[in-house]
Amino acid sequence: xxxxxxxxxxxxxxxxxxxxxxxxxxxxxxxxxxxxxxxxxxxxxxxxxxxxxxxxxxxxxxxxxxxxxxxxxxxxxxxxxxxxxxxxxxxxxxxxxxxxxxxxxxxxxxxxxxxxxxxxxxxxxxxxxxxxxxxxxxxxxxxxxxxxxxxxxxxxxxxxxxxxxxxxxxxxxxxxxxxxxxxxxxxxxxxxxxxxxxxxxxxxxxxxxxxxxxxxxxxxxxxxxxxxxxxxxxxxxxxxxxxxxxxxxxxxxxxxxxxxxxxxxxxxxxxx
Ligand SMILES: [Zn+2]
Ligand SMILES: [Zn+2]
Numbered sequence: 001x002x003x004x005x006x007x008x009x010x011x012x013x014x015x016x017x018x019x020x021x022x023x024x025x026x027x028x029x030x031x032x033x034x035x036x037x038x039x040x041x042x043x044x045x046x047x048x049x050x051x052x053x054x055x056x057x058x059x060x061x062x063x064x065x066x067x068x069x070x071x072x073x074x075x076x077x078x079x080x081x082x083x084x085x086x087x088x089x090x091x092x093x094x095x096x097x098x099x100x101x102x103x104x105x106x107x108x109x110x111x112x113x114x115x116x117x118x119x120x121x122x123x124x125x126x127x128x129x130x131x132x133x134x135x136x137x138x139x140x141x142x143x144x145x146x147x148x149x150x151x152x153x154x155x156x157x158x159x160x161x162x163x164x165x166x167x168x169x170x171x172x173x174x175x176x177x178x179x180x181x182x183x184x185x186x187x188x189x190x191x192x193x194x195x196x197x198x199x200x201x202x203x204x205x206x207x208x209x210x211x212x213x214x215x216x217x218x219x220x221x222x223x224x225x226x227x228x229x230x231x232x233x234x235x236x237x238x239x240x241x242x243x244x245x246x247x248x249x250x251x252x253x254x255x256x257x258x259x260x261x262x263x264x265x266x267x268x269x270x271x272x
Contacts, residue, residue, distance in 0.1 A: 001031055001032065001033050001143075001161075001163055001164075001166050001168060001271070001272045002031070002032040002269060002270075002271050002272075003029065003030070003031050003168060003194065003269065003270040003271075003272070004029070004030040004031075004032075004049075004267075004268070004269050005023075005028075005029055005045075005264045005265065005266060005267065005268045005269075006025065006028040006029065006030060006045030006046065006048050006049045006266065007023070007025035007026045007027050007028035007029075007041075007043040007044055007045020007046065007048075007078070007266065008022060008023050008025070008027070008045070008236055008237070008238055008263075008264040008265060008266055008268075009022075009023060009024055009025060009026050009027070009043075009074070009237070009238050009240065010026065010027070010074060010172075010173075010198075010200045010215070010237035010238060010239060010240070011026070011074050011200075011237075011239070011240050012026065012073070012074060012240050013025055013026055013043075013044045013074075013077075014240045018243040018244060018245070019242075019243055019244060020244070021244040021265065022238055022244055022247050022263060022264070022265045022266065023045075023265055023266025023267070024266075025043060025044040025045035025047075025048065025078075025266060026043025026044045026045060026073075026074035026075070026077065026078075027040075027041040027043035027045065027069075027074055027075050027172060027236075027237060028040070028041050028042060028043050028044075028045030028046040028049060028078060029041065029170055029196065030049055031161060031168060033142045033143045033161075033163045034142045036065075036140070036141075036142055036143075037053070037062075037063070037064035037065070038064065038065050038066075038067070038143070038145075038161065039064055039065070039066040039067065040067050040069070040159060040170040041067070041068060041069055041075040041076075041170075041172075042066060042068065042075060042076050042077070042078045042079045042082070043074045043075055043076070043077055043078055044074075044077055044078045044081075045078060045266065046078025046079065046081070046082050047078045047081040047082060047083075049078075049082070050078075050081070050082035050083040050084050050085075051083060053084050054083050054084055054087070057084075057088075061088060061090035061091050061092065062084045062088070062091045062092075062126075063091065063092045063093065064093055064094075065093075065094050065096060065140065066093055066094065066095050066096065067096045067097065067145065067157075067159055067170075068095060068096070068097035068104075069097075069150075069156045069157050069158070069159070069170075069172060069173060070097070070098075070101070070152065070154060070155055070156040070157065070173065071097070071101070071102060071107040071108075071154075072154075072173070073111075075173075076107070076108065076111060077111075079108060079111070079112075080111070080112050080117050080119065084126060085124040085125075085126045085128070086123070086124055086125055086126070087125060087126075088125060088126065089125045089126065089127070090127075091125075091126035091127065092126060092127035092128075092129070093126060093127070093128055093129070094128075094129040094130075094131055095108065095128065095129070095130050095131065096131045096133050096138070097131075097132075097133065097157065098132065098133055098134055098155065098157055099132045100134070100155055101154045101155050104130045104131075104132055105130040108121065108130075109121045109122075133147060133157070134147070135147055135148050135149055135157075142163055143161055143162060143163035144161070144162045144163070145159055145160065145161050145162075146159070146160040146162070146188065147159055147160075148160075148184040148185070148187065148188050149181065149184060150171060150173060150174035150181055150184065150185060151174055151175045151176070151177070151178045151181035151182075151214065152173045152174060152175065152214035152215075153213075153214045156172070156173040156174065156214070158170065158171035158172075158174065158184065158185060158188050159171070159188075160188045160189075160192065166193050166272040167191065167192040167193050167194075168192065168193065168194045168196070168272070169188050169189045169192040169194065169195045169196060169197075169230065170196045171185050171188055171189065171195070171196065171197050171198065172196065172197065172198040172236050172237045173198055173214055173215065173237065174197075174198050174214075174215070174216055175211075175212070175213070175214045175215055175216060176216055176220045176223075177211075185197075185224055185228075186224060186227055186228045187228075188228075189224055189225070189228035189230045190228050190229060190230070191228070191229050191230065191231075192228070192230040192231065193230075193231050193232065193272050194230075194231070194232050194234060194270060194272065195224065195225050195228070195230040195232065195233050195234065196234045196236045196264065197216065197221045197224060197225070197233060197234070197235065197236060198215055198216040198221070198236060198237045199216060199217060199218040199220075199221045199235035199236060199237065199238070199250070199263075200215035200216065200217070200237050200238065200239045201215055201216070201217040201239060202217060202218070202242075202246075202250070203217045203218070203219040203220075205217070205239075215237070218235055218250045218253065218254045219254075219257075221233055221235055221254070222254050222257045222258050222261070225258055225260075225261075226257075226258055231260060232260040232261075232262070233254070233258060233260060233261045233262070234261075234262055234263070234264050234270075235247070235250065235251065235254065235261065235262070235263040235264060236263075236264045238263070238264075247263045248263075250263065251263050
């Protein structure tokens, strides 16, 4: 499995000089399994993934399974700018998410409706399917994806992808403190090779004014990795106000508790 980070920022894109080493694009992670493409979230990083796929295309159609954790802007805003959706009728994409808070197809089409965007989603040439999922297990030819609900306003799904004995967990936008969801995220992360986890706030920011906002912090991320027996922690969904220097300091502190910690950065690749 190859994991590539195309967008690592939370909440809103932050193209500012002090943020550029980790990156300013919002959530998008690609996983390739035996040449098959799986995508977790379509924040603004999704646009650059589209450019990469178009370059690789070389006359072959592009297809991918795309998992949306939820429909907040930082997880869907790249879709209108994803070139492979427009060009080729042979391209095909399956969007997987829960329709619990809002219909999946409706949620994606409405962000492009008049007057929010000049091009309607119906003008996209690629074949599109919308798969309503909930907690459970989805089996593909080369991998299996397990899903569980996380603690976030309007809901958010966490994903555990297993293939050939390797496990990647993508669990972002999750606030600690609710026993059901705390258990869910530890269950998802159990024994994972890579845990990509929401570490938006500093613990002191969370305690002072961010409770109820639906996000975690690096100290809780360390708790989750240690309590679930996951091997490596990737801090993700960085706060828009956290500079590269701030994230460097977070990684240093987190490593005092658990050695295998990195912060996700745009362009980072992990091969399992
Ligand atoms: Zn988010
Ligand atoms: Zn959110």
